[in-house]
Amino acid sequence: MSEILFLAHRVPFPPNRGDRIRSAHLLTKLASLAPVHVGCFAESDEDRAGGEEVKALAASHSIVNRTKPLVLAGLEAVLSGKPVSLTAFHSARLQSWVQKTIAYRPITTIFVFSGQMGQYIPADFSGKVIVDLCDVDSAKFEGYAAAGQRVWLNSREGRLLSFEEERLAHRADTTILISNNEAQLFSSRLNDSSNVNVRILGNGIDCEVFDPDQTEPHPVLSSRSGPHFVFTGQMDYPPNEQAALWAIQSWWPVYQRDNPAAELHIVGRNPTEALMARGKVPGVTIWGEVPDVCPFIAAADCIVVPLAIARGVQNKVLEAMAMAKPVVLTPEAATGIDAIDGTHWLHCMADPEAFTAKINALTTDPGKARTLGDAARQFVIDHHDWAAMLAPLDGFVNAQGEEARDAA
Incomplete structure (x- = not known):
């Protein structure tokens, strides 16, 4: 029987952030197609607890604790001429497990989730390789540099990652991007696009989880007059932090000037020190990590998403739309x-x-x-259901030769 090796830069469970939501659904789908062996990294107790769900799905697994300091990863990157993104996720232990798994199991497909894990594909592997880049990471780092953030470091990372992305595209049978925009951007950046098979696999939403009829608004918000505005996300992720700071420092004073009872809620794990310091701004609450974002979305009058840098598809936008909330967002x-x-x-x-x-x-x-929110929910139901999003995956895994290029 054919078996699959699935490699991810983070434990897919619990699916409580964008990359894990996607990787958890991909892994679950792949496990329905064939026995799957899972190699990934853990950084926290939450990640390690998520290993139990991996164990339940996988034929075998290796979860490696990622403890390498960023300074050491940076030094290795400089000495080796590699991107920090690769050295930060290099593990001799995981590499050994990959080699043994391929040697002793009938692995016919390696599925790589996120470009950092492409370094584990053996040069002599003769089976099928599928690489889900999600979005164009190199362009993201170039965007950071263009915005004046750690210019030398981010310029170097963007340049070296672009070489790695092209290498993976030529190594893979199928390279997956999250949207048509990302696929076009990726293809336009290739020096040589011959024999590169780029396909699109979008993000989905569980509309039964993000259902306004099944969610009680958060009692704190619903007890106050408002209006209430909510921005969600992983708050130590630079684009989210930047957007939240812009909302608090630039937009909020203008809006609250005529709406003194209004409240802005920043909801998401690991808010930075810069964000926490803004929690004293009148009308602003920095909530940090919460058990469930749905009650906050349900209590909001509007969801704001003022991102200046964004790659791929924003789950926070789809989640708000699925909850039938009006969304005001940047292009x-x-x-x-x-x-x-x-x-x-x-x-x-x-x-x-x-x-x-x-x-x-x-x-x-x-x-x-209300009309805008209702139309938004229907759009997500029609176009971003997970079952529809993952339908092409079977074709990517099982198509042969040239047929793989027409699977989508």
């Missing part, structure tokens, strides 16, 4: 979702006055806000 945050401005959400550049005008158009017209 960057809308990337990869084919919704219509004015029908499913409202686009707005990151300008405080313009953002305020868009928000006012919703808070002063509840009927418009």
Whole structure:
């Protein structure tokens, strides 16, 4: 029987952040196709606890604790001429487990989730290789550099990652990107696109979990007059931190000037020191990690997503839409979702006055806000259900030769 080796940079469970949501659904689907052997990294007690769900799905597994300090990973990167993203996720233990698994099990497919794990594909492996890059990481680091963030380091990382992404594209039978925009961007950056098979596998949403009819609004928010605005995400992720800081420092003073009872809620794990310091701003609450974001979304009058840098598809946007909430977002945050401005959400550049005008158009017209939210939920149900999103995966794994290139 054919078996699959699945390699991920993080334990897929619990699926409580964007990358883990995607990897958990991919792993579950792959396990329904064939026995799967899982190699991944753990960084926290939560990750290690998630290993029990991996164990339940996998024929075998290796979960390696990632304890390498970033300084050491950076030194290794400089000495080896590699991206920090690779040296940070290099493990001799995991490499040995991969080699043994391939030697003793009938592995016919290696599925790599995230480019950091491509380094574990043996040069002499003759089976099928599928690489899910999700989005173009090299472009993200270039974006950081262009924004003036650690310019030398991020420029170097972007440049070296682009070489690794191209190497993987030529090594893989199928290279997966999360959206048509990301696929086009990736293809445009290749020096040689011959024999590169790029396919799209979008992100999905569990609309039974993100269901406004099954969620009670958070009691703290619902007990106050508002209006309430919510921004969710992993808050030590630089684009999320930057967006939250912009909302607090630039937009919020403009909006609250005429709406003193309004409240802005920043909801998500690991808020940085810079964010925590803004928790004293009138009307702003930094919640940090919460058991469930759904009650916060349910209690919001509007979800704001003012990202300046974004790659792939933003789960936070799909989650809000699935909860039938009106969303005001920047064009960057809308990337990869084919919704219509004015029908499913409202686009707005990151300008405080313009953002305020868009928000006012919703808070002063509840009927418009409700119509926008209802259309948003229906869009997610129609276009981003997980079963539909994962349907091409069987073809990627089982198609042979040239047929693989037509599987999507």
